[in-house]
Amino acid sequence: MAESARVRFAPSPTGELHLGNVRTALFNWLFARHHNGSFILRIEDTDVARSSEEAERAILEGLRWLGIDWDEGPGKEGSLGPYHQSDRLAIYRSHATRLLDSGLAYHCYCSSERLEEMRREQRRRGRPPRYDRRCRALTDADREGYESEGTEPVIRFMTPRQGETSFRDLLRGEISFANDTLDDFVIMKSDGYPTYHLASVVDDHLMEVSHVLRADDWIPSSPRHVLLYRAFGWDPPHFVHLPLILDKAGGKLSKRQGDVSVADYKQNGYLPEALVNYLALLGWSPGDTQEILSAEDLIDRFTWDRISVSPAVFDLERLNWFNRWYIRHLPVDRMAHAVAPYLREAYGREEQSEDTAYSPAEWLKLLVDNVREEVDSLGQIPAHVAFAFIDELAYTGEAAEAMRAPAAGEVLAAFVDKVRSLEILDIAAANTVLQNLRALLKERRNLGAREVMFPIRAGLTGSVHGPNLAAVIALLGRDRCIRRVTQLQSSFSR
Ligand code: GLU
Numbered sequence: 069m070a071e072s073a074r075v076r077f078a079p080s081p082t083g084e085l086h087l088g089n090v091r092t093a094l095f096n097w098l099f100a101r102h103h104n105g106s107f108i109l110r111i112e113d114t115d116v117a118r119s120s121e122e123a124e125r126a127i128l129e130g131l132r133w134l135g136i137d138w139d140e141g142p143g144k145e146g147s148l149g150p151y152h153q154s155d156r157l158a159i160y161r162s163h164a165t166r167l168l169d170s171g172l173a174y175h176c177y178c179s180s181e182r183l184e185e186m187r188r189e190q191r192r193r194g195r196p197p198r199y200d201r202r203c204r205a206l207t208d209a210d211r212e213g214y215e216s217e218g219t220e221p222v223i224r225f226m227t228p229r230q231g232e233t234s235f236r237d238l239l240r241g242e243i244s245f246a247n248d249t250l251d252d253f254v255i256m257k258s259d260g261y262p263t264y265h266l267a268s269v270v271d272d273h274l275m276e277v278s279h280v281l282r283a284d285d286w287i288p289s290s291p292r293h294v295l296l297y298r299a300f301g302w303d304p305p306h307f308v309h310l311p312l313i314l315d316k317a318g319g320k321l322s323k324r325q326g327d328v329s330v331a332d333y334k335q336n337g338y339l340p341e342a343l344v345n346y347l348a349l350l351g352w353s354p355g356d357t358q359e360i361l362s363a364e365d366l367i368d369r370f371t372w373d374r375i376s377v378s379p380a381v382f383d384l385e386r387l388n389w390f391n392r393w394y395i396r397h398l399p400v401d402r403m404a405h406a407v408a409p410y411l412r413e414a415y416g417r418e419e420q421s422e423d424t425a426y427s428p429a430e431w432l433k434l435l436v437d438n439v440r441e442e443v444d445s446l447g448q449i450p451a452h453v454a455f456a457f458i459d460e461l462a463y464t465g466e467a468a469e470a471m472r473a474p475a476a477g478e479v480l481a482a483f484v485d486k487v488r489s490l491e492i493l494d495i496a497a498a499n500t501v502l503q504n505l506r507a508l509l510k511e512r513r514n515l516g517a518r519e520v521m522f523p524i525r526a527g528l529t530g531s532v533h534g535p536n537l538a539a540v541i542a543l544l545g546r547d548r549c550i551r552r553v554t555q556l557q558s559s560f561s562r
Contacts (some may be wrong), residue, residue, distance in 0.1 A: 073105025074278045077131075077138075078268065080112045081124035084329035087382070088283060088313050088321060090134065091347045095310060096281050097136045098348065098370035108275055109141030111152045112268070114261045119154075130330040134340045135363060140275075148275045153267050160262035163270050163300070164223050164255055172299045173255060175221035176203035177214040199224065199252050223256035225265075225295065233291040238279075238308045239377050245291040253292055265289060269296040277305050281372070284309035308372050311351040314379045321382050337446030339406060341398060342391040350380040360393060388444055395440050403440060404432045407449050414450035415457040424545030425494035434495065435543055438535040452534065456543050459552070461530030470526035475515055477557065479523045482508060484553050487546055498541035527556050 077093040079085070100107035109131070113119040128142060140146035150156055167173035176199075178186075187197040204226065214221065227250045234244040255266035262270070268289075272280060287309050297304040315325045327333060333343055345361055353376070354361065354369045361369070395403070411418040411432075419428045426434060439452045455461065463471055470476065486501045487493060493501075502521070509515040526532050528540055528549065541549055 072278060073100055073103035074108065074276050075100050075105065075281060076108035076110050076272070076275065076277050078110045078112050078271075078282075079127050080115060080118075081120060081127055082115060082118040083123055084331060085127045085130035086321075087328050087330065087333075087347065090130065090136075090330055090343075091313060091350055092281065092283055092310060093131060093136055094134070094344060094347055095352065095370075095375070097138075098366055099279065099281060099372060100139075101367040102370045105278070106139040106146075107137075108146075108148075108277070109138035109144075109151065110271060110275070111142060111154075112264065113152055113154045114264070114267055116154075116259070116261065126331060130334075133334055134330070134344055136344075153262070153271065156267070156271070157260065157262070159274070160256065160267055160270055161260070164262070164266065167225065167255070167299055168223065170299070171226070173223050173225050174204055175206075175211060176224045176252075176254075177206075177211075177219045177221045178203060179219075196249070198248075201252055204252070220258040222254045222258050224252040225255050225292070225299070227252050227292075227295060233294055235290050235294045235304065235307060237287075237290075238306055238372060239375060240309065243287065243290070245288070250292055250295070255296075265292050265296065269293050269300075272305055273297070273300070273302050279306045279308060279372075281308045281310060284312055284377075308375065311376055312379045313350055313382050315382055326384065335447075337410065337448065338387070338391050339394045339398065339446070342387065342394040345394070346387045346390045350382065351376050360390075392444050395443060395446070400433045400437045401429075403436045404429070407436050407446055408432065410446050410450055411453075411457070417457075420456070420543070420545065422545060422548060424548075425492050425497075425542060431543065434539060438539040438543075442535070455529035455531070455534070455540065459548075461552075463526065463530055463556075466532045467526040467530050470522040470532050471556070473519065473523060475509070475513060475519055476523035476527075478513070479505070479509060479515070479520055480527055480553050480557055483524050483527075484550055484557075487541075487549050490546060493542060493546040493549065495538050495542040498538035501541065502538055527553050 075096040077089075077096050079089055079093075097107050099105070111124055111127075113124070124142075131138070138144060140149065141151045145151070153160075164173060168175070178199075183199070186200055190197050203221075203224070228247045230247060232244045232246050233250065234242050236242055253265060254263050256262055271277075290307055290309075294304050313321045315321050317325075319325075321328055327336070330343070334340075341362070344363055344366070345359075348361065348366050348370075349359070352370070353374055354365075355374055358365075398406075408418040418432055420426070420431045424431055435453055435456060436449070439449055442452055443449055450457075482505055483501070486505060490497055490501070502524075506517060506520050509520050521537055522532055525534065525537050525540065528544060534540065544552065
């Protein structure tokens with residue numbers, strides 16, 4: 069690409085970070101990284117009543133968690149900032165004044181009552197609601213009259229009445245709108261804040277944005293933006309409108325069908341790698357059948373011409389499939405890091421309660437590595453490893469049955485004997501213990517593998533299912549294995 073790629077993600081901090089917005093952020097980020105360009109994060113907080121710092125924090129946190137880093141934006145002031153629109157009000161005012169001075173915009177003093185009445189009337193006559201341009205024709209005396217009454221005006225753009233305005237979308241080609249449908253739209257509100265249209269155009273120009281990638285529900289705004297670019301004498305950026313994300317029923321993805329915010333997915337134990345991989349394929353394809361793509365792969369392969377124009381359908385099952393894949397395949401230290409908060413929340417800690425053959429970090433890795441095959445999300449992990457965190461286990465159902473099996477007492481006694489004779493009980497030693505026990509009890513009692521393993525597993529974990537038994541033993545460590553079984557023996561022999 070000859071010119072530099074400068075793109076932006078421009079969220080309004082008015083709510084949670086929605087999956088649709090993240091997909092927009094992700095495509096911009098991939099585009100910037102693919103072209104060695106810049107990714108700008110601009111906070112569009114000009115809707116004072118609806119914007120909040122909390123929402124902004126959630127956006128930044130969500131992006132950071134997903135690994136979508138920005139080159140310019142909050143906390144990374146580049147030379148073309150500031151990056152909060154609320155810190156750029158003087159810039160918008162001076163630009164609005166420029167349009168007023170060149171006769172391309174005008175003050176409008178119409179009250180909200182009048183506008184409401186006008187729209188009602190238009191609806192009644194079956195006409196689309198549009199501003200009737202009354203204030204275009206005000207005299208200086210009219211204006212002075214309003215000013216002396218203290219009426220704060222808005223500023224409207226003087227949209228041409230005739231003709232049409234076109235722009236080129238890189239994916240969809242030329243898109244045209246009849247000017248009379250575009251209305252004399254407001255560019256400055258009476259509270260002195262710019263509207264989205266003005267702020268977005270001024271900022272995209274001053275921040276030297278080369279490509280605007282945003283969801284296709286912004287297409288109707290783009291001709292207005294093009295009119296503004298022309299009015300200022302600027303070249304518009306390239307536009308790429310991204311396909312909407314729909315739910316399976318064909319509606320817009322919304323909370324009614326399930327979780328739509330990144331925070332919810334994080335909370336429920338989805339891995340950022342899985343979300344990034346899945347979202348990248350919602351409306352973009354690498355051009356072959358490869359499904360598992362790391363962030364590096366995506367950066368390497370992401371080009372705008374593989375973005376689709378037809379809507380993408382959100383499929384939770386498919387996202388779950390990616391999540392399971394990443395849970396099973398990510399490096400174990402990465403997984404340990406991701407799982408730790410879930411363990412802390414469930415048990416107040418992510419560490420062993422007493423010495424084992426492992427350092428705390430190694431212990432956690434062993435734990436995670438032995439349980440990850442069994443879960444669909446990180447949130448399920450604590451329940452699978454309760455045995456390692458809780459000493460008072462309940463023995464019910466199959467576990468209680470296994471403990472009452474005729475040979476159980478002898479199996480457990482032999483197990484404790486073997487463990488006692490060891491200094492170090494790591495996973496290799498635990499495997500040897502189990503092998504020896506099986507050989508011994510086969511010879512002595514003709515017991516099968518199941519008859520040996522079940523009571524030990526049940527005794528140590530309170531369940532007859534679960535992670536690899538040698539891992540369970542190593543995770544509990546020598547002293548805890550001995551104590552747990554000894555206590556049990558006394559309670560089951562009573
Ligand atoms: N602030 C707008 C939003 O919330 C930005 C739209 C655009 O990218 O131009 O989506």
